[in-house]
Amino acid sequence: MSSLTENPGRAVVAAVIGLGSMGLGMARSMKRQGLDVAGYDITPAAVDRFIVDGGRGSATPANAAEGADIVVSVVVNGAQTEAVLFGPQGVAGAMKPGAVFVSCATMDPAIARDLAQRVEALGLNYLDAPVSGGTAKAQTGELTIMASGSRQAFDAARPVLDAMAGKVYELGNQAGTGAAFKMINQLLAGVHIAAACEAIAFAAKQGLDLDKVYEVITASAGNSWMFENRVRHVLAGDYTPLSAIEIFVKDLGIVQDMARSERYPVPLAAAALQMYLAASGAGMGRDDDSSLARLYAQLSGAKLPGDQPHR
Template sequence: MKMLRAGVIGLGDMGSGLAKNLIKNDFETSGFDLSEQRMSVFRELGGRAAASVAEVARSADVVFVMVMNGGQARQVVLGEDGLVDNMKPGGVVVLTATIKPSEAREIGSAMAGSGIELIDSPVSGGFPGAQGGTLTMMAAGAPAVLEKARPVMEAVSQTIHIVGDKAGDGQTVKSCLQSLIGSIFSATFEAAALAAKAGVPGEVIYNVFSTSGAGCGVSKTALENIIDRKFEGTGSHIATMHKDLTIALDLAEQLEVPMQTASTAMQIFHAGKSKYPNGDNWVCTRVIEEIIGAELHR
């Protein structure tokens, strides 16, 4: 069977990881990003740098869309010179960006009858998962389409969950997940600040939390960055989680589900993003530390 050709639109922290692992697994990979610096890094990885989204579309059988928001995703997939108008019939778009479920449904509906298939598959695992090829995918699509794209999806992930068969199903599951992750992060920030004010060393808190029932990848990563004072450049920009919590709360409002904890997390992230717009998730702790006049160091 002929090996699938892959494409990636959006070569930032997450998209560059997708590209890296596609190339590592010997898939011919085309890519496009508005940043020339990112395109340069992509070329160094061995990727085929395209001049436009349309060029990627004409060069690939399966294209991953890893952009920031629903408007960008819609433009890439449906816009003039987008994927739908330029991929060969039978091509597959894998929507790995996190957007509103309603936006994914709109894109799916607009693609109906185009001959181009959609897999709605947001991912979890962040920068380390993307770069290491260990992402968790929440994939929704027709069984035959999922099977066709499986080889390239397996190249970038460790676990693929089939969570539905239509556009929006993957984004809905991701919204639920992000409401939990955002809440865990925020509770960790507060606990770290409490420890700082009480004079407990960060190393002690990290060791105890990591080996307790509360220990998980989310809290461990947050604590490690907090006690090492790494608030920028860790691959987990605060704008992304802020956006994801906004999406989760928007879904909750539509469904009339009370979300007290996630709502509080949203406010903590909003404070962090307002004060430190270039920071990563853990910078929220600095905002709390500044209020209490204490910092948690290793």
């Protein structure tokens, strides 16, 4: 029986590993719900920001995980998740028996299954729980979480799931299923962003009023969530990275690897990946993913709002 069950009146203790734009918002959401939250990030300034918010800062992942009921890992990929767990000062050796590791990274489902087996062999729980919704919904605790794992893992993780998410989809009792759902989402998101950027730059090439294009398309059948969201960045000429080009270089690369292993064709995802690679190669990798519109503009001579070179 866990100490949380034995002491139902005490605050749930959580650790968040990775206090970037997503992780910091998630940690703040947990604190608002009354959880006792420790945070760690490889960048000391990120930890300092969380301390200013009233959180507990930690010097290492293991330090953050000591005494925690729930450890939430908000890093980029499977390799970083493995390092959080089993690297120097990793959390796996510091977590108490019965605690749950909640993995929010986007990764190949096979990697998620492998990590879950290794974690569960230590007497811990593992919840495969990639997220969607971006930084705004991370801040407000309204993320969508695509989760899979054992009943024990779901039950143990419930306090942070409730704090972080507007919707939690329970997708099965095996780790890897949540990761697979996330990759379907990322395939669509990456293709939709590329299509939106191609369309708005094409409109610019034709000399159309881009504000009016946005108004018309968002009221028409050609609209998508990504068009409505990302084209706002283009119209503002603001490519501050809310979701960077490199994220889709990574995620559509995972889609390609998964599809190749299944001998399954993904030509639209492949074409979109080439555009993200081109934007990264042009120096925009750390800029917002709506920078694909700038790439199209550079290739075609179209003029976009702001019309400034990449940083």
